[in-house]
Amino acid sequence: MDLRQIWTLYRHEIRSALRERSILLTSIILPVVMYPTLLWVGFTGFYFLEGQAEAMSTRIGVTSVPEVHEPLVDSLAANPRIEILEWTDDERAAAAEIVRGRMEALLEPMPPRDAGEALDGNRTIRILYTEVREGSRSARARIEDVTNAHGADWITEIRRDLGVSDTVWADYAVVMSDQASAEDVTRFLLAMIVPLLTLIMVALAAFYPAIDATAGERERGTWETLMTVAAPRSTVATAKYLYVATFGAVGGLLNLAALALSIRWILSPMTNGVGEELSQGGVPLSAIPVILAGTALLGLFVAAGMLVFAVFARDFKEGQSMITPFYIVILMPALFLQSPNLEFTTGLAAVPIVNVALLLRGAILGDIPFLSGLVTLISMGMAVIAAVALAQFVMRREEVLLGSGQGGLWNFLTRTLRQGRNGS
Amino acid sequence: MTDPFVETRNLTKTFYEESRGEVRAVDSVDLTCRSGEILGLLGANGAGKTTTLRMLSTVLRPTSGEAWVMGHEVRKDPERVRENLGFYSASTALYPKITARETLRFFAQVNRFPRERIEARIEELIDRFGIGDFANSRVEKLSSGMKQKVSIARTVAHDPPVLIFDEPTVALDVLNAIELRQIIGRLRDEGKAILFSTHIMSEAEQLCDRIAIIHQGRILAVGTLDELRKSTGHHYLEEIFVHFARVRDPSEAEVESLRRDRP
Incomplete structure (x- = not known):
């Protein structure tokens, strides 16, 4: 060749x-x-959308929050982009509002269980939202951040009142250790x-x-x-x-x-x-x-x-x-x-x-x-x-x-x- | 007399078609073409002209028979055959994205023209075919007349002794066709052996030294125009062509007439 x-x-x-x-x-x-x-x-595009989501005003309905958890609502209200609505209607009506986009989420403490009554405010807090609306997803994330922080503070306060030291409390913990x-x-x-x-x-x-x-x-x-x-x-x-x-x-x-x-x-x-x-x-x-x-x-x-x-x-x-x-x-x-x-x-x-x-x-x-x-x-x-x-x-x-x-x-x-x- | 530059003996090509079965496109063709001669291959469309020329240029492989170009047999030494010939037809287009100069260089190189003489050869071709004004333009930008000049120049870029022109004027206007015929005439005068196929009678009359009449894959007659006139008693090539074609393939009316004339 x-x-x-x-x-x-x-x-x-x-x-x-x-x-x-x-x-x-x-x-x-x-x-x-x-x-x-x-x-x-x-x-x-991602940062643009994220920025838009952050700038978006969120309407969150709140219903029957126990007094002990009022700081949670205060924390939410402190955010200038969150508007708190006192929700007095039932859950079904709230869900309809969320689906229509008139309200982004509803923060709703569940009725206390029998054992939970031993401790004031020991309640499950449910967040109603819809995954198919960007505004609603964003509202859920905002509420989740605030409720987690509030929950941690509340538990720490109770623990201290009960005299459980930080060392004892932290004794049992699951810690991830990624070897990669x-x-x-x-x-x-x-x-x-x-x-x-x-x-x-x-x-x-x-x-x-x-x-x-x-x-x-x-x-x-x-x-x-x-x-x-x-x-x-x-x-x-x-x-x-x-x-x-x-x-x-x-x-x-x-x-x-x-x-x-x-x-x-x-x-x-x-x-x-x-x-x-x-x-x-x-x-x-x-x-x-x-x-x-x-x-x-x-x-x-x-x-x-x-x-x-x-x-x-x-x-x-x-x-x-x-x-x-x-x-x-x-x-x-x-x-x-x-x-x-x-x-x-x-x-x-x-x-x-x-x-x-x-x-x-x-x-x-x-x-x-x-x-x-x-x-x-x-x-x-x-x-x-x-x-x-x-x-x-x-x-x-x-x-x-x-x-x-x-x-x-x-x-x-x-x-x-x-x-x-x-x-x- | 010198040895022919091109010679064929019993050159035959059959194709197989699903609908028609075996088709004998070229049947036992014997031809010769010498230096300084234009041999015209005259026949109607589908007569076997292109198939014959494609076998000579080694694009197609003969089914049987032999053919030599400058002493090289087309089946045994196809590269040597192609090195010694230039092939031009209406279907041999140019590469649109390269310039005229690059085209000539490529064809000279790939056809093994001596490397040290390539640049001088390109300049010679540019000068000879009047390509200078557009030598550095891409082929896609050229007019059809300019492309034709470049195309002929690329055919002779490696200075082959044998040239094949397969219905070269088919797509050309009158002026370009005349110019092309003049160029082919000059190439003959330089000693090239030229095979020229056409179905245009006047073209064959004007240009060809000898004419081979091909019909249904067979050569019916070969000779100079005068020889063909003498052998048929007709003056015009068109009449001569019809004469041979009818002998080979008489019409139904003629067959009927022959039957009636029978004693």
């Missing part, structure tokens, strides 16, 4: 693609700007999302180049021009394959780089440093070569698969409809990865796509079983070789070259098998 010819054809494909607006947008710009935009828009550091939590979160996002972005970035390299040639009328150049068909197919794989892998890597930078430069300032913790403690340096290799493997596999499907298309529209099922199928394994209990076993390492996703997850968590890693490389290597061989075989066939065959890959395979059986 003439490497110089491959380079000439490859450079030609890349140059044309970089001047194609739709390819540039989906394969380069989208992966780069997606996270900054999403994070910025998401956080701005902030860094571990960060890695866990990244390990959940990075494989999925990488897979999506590699597939998305390879999508349009795969159509452009095949159906695009037909639609432009350049396919026959290309078929008459003095390069073997395998060279043309290899150059096209490398072009699509490059865009897939580069799109995936740009996306990861954009994610890391977005966390550091956008999430961190907006969350008072949480993002900084995330970006610093996220991906260990040792994981980076594995992520690069995994993304490249994904690019190589996805490119070959997409070319095999797209090569039968006569125009862009047909190309899109032929590739889409493959796109969906390769995203399926990502659904399994949402279970953190999934182990990177040797068996799973033999399943293409799933293995790379687990490899990326393992790299971020700093835990890749040697055998599974090795099986992944072998399995993906074989899958890539098989996909490339199929792509080369298909792209050399006359009916595919001329676009004279009917249907897509499935029709082609059944037709080829039938002809093989008939010996023609």
Whole structure:
């Protein structure tokens, strides 16, 4: 194979693609700007809504509060954004008002139970609200904060009156001790999302180049021009394959780089440093070569698969409809990865796509079983070789070259098998 | 006489169609084309012209028979064949996103024109085909006349000895068609062997040194216009074409007339 010819054809494909607006947008710009935009828009929207909720005036109905708990109502009334309504009607009428949005919540002490009567004010306090109204949810949160604080004060006061010291009182307590550091939590979160996002972005970035390299040639009328150049068909197919794989892998890597930078430069300032913790403690340096290799493997596999499907298309529209099922199928394994209990076993390492996703997850968590890693490389290597061989075989066939065959890959395979059986 | 640049022997191509079964698109075609000659392939639409030329340019693989371009057999050495020919047709478009200059460079490189001479060759082509004013413009921005010039220039970018023009004037207006025919004539004068397919009789008359009449996949006659006139007794190529086509495929009326004339 003439490497110089491959380079000439490859450079030609890349140059044309970089001047194609739709390819540039989906394969380069989208992966780069997606996270900054999403994070910025998401956080701005979140803070805006939160600010609006805070500024919102809340009407809270209060009914039959025992004297001992009147400080609770006073605390609520002290908030200038809360308006206290003396509610005298029954509970059903209050619920109707809340549903209609005329009142946000009702604070209602329940009748004392038998044992509770021993202590004045020992009552359950019920808050009526509706989860489907933002104002009502916000009112519930406000009441909850105030009632919890009031409850703690009230109990402390009673305890002191009863002569129970702080030491005795605090003797029994349940204390959570999370053994995972902030860094571990960060890695866990990244390990959940990075494989999925990488897979999506590699597939998305390879999508349009795969159509452009095949159906695009037909639609432009350049396919026959290309078929008459003095390069073997395998060279043309290899150059096209490398072009699509490059865009897939580069799109995936740009996306990861954009994610890391977005966390550091956008999430961190907006969350008072949480993002900084995330970006610093996220991906260990040792994981980076594995992520690069995994993304490249994904690019190589996805490119070959997409070319095999797209090569039968006569125009862009047909190309899109032929590739889409493959796109969906390769995203399926990502659904399994949402279970953190999934182990990177040797068996799973033999399943293409799933293995790379687990490899990326393992790299971020700093835990890749040697055998599974090795099986992944072998399995993906074989899958890539098989996909490339199929792509080369298909792209050399006359009916595919001329676009004279009917249907897509499935029709082609059944037709080829039938002809093989008939010996023609 | 020098060896032909292009030669075919019993060149045949059959396709299989679900509805029609086996279709013999080209049937035992024998042709030669020498340096400095334009061989016209004259036939109606669907006669087998494009299939023949696609086999010669190795886009299609012959079902049987042989064909050589500059001594290279199309099945055994397709890359060498393509290195020695330039293929132009109404369906061989240009890449819209690259400039005219980049187009010429790409086709010269990929067709293995000597690397050290590529830039000089590009300048020569730009000058020769009057591309200078738009050499650095993207092809998508060019008019159809400009695109045609770039397209011919890219066909000869690697200076191939054999050129194939498959119905090149089909989509062109009169002036562009005349200009194209003049260019093809000049290329013949430079010693190129040119295969030129058309269904336009006047075009074949004006341009071709020899004409091969192809009908239903078979070559019915090959010769100079004078030779064809002598052999048929007709003056105009249209009459000559109809003469051969009727011998091969007589109309029902003619068959009936032959039956009546029978003693």
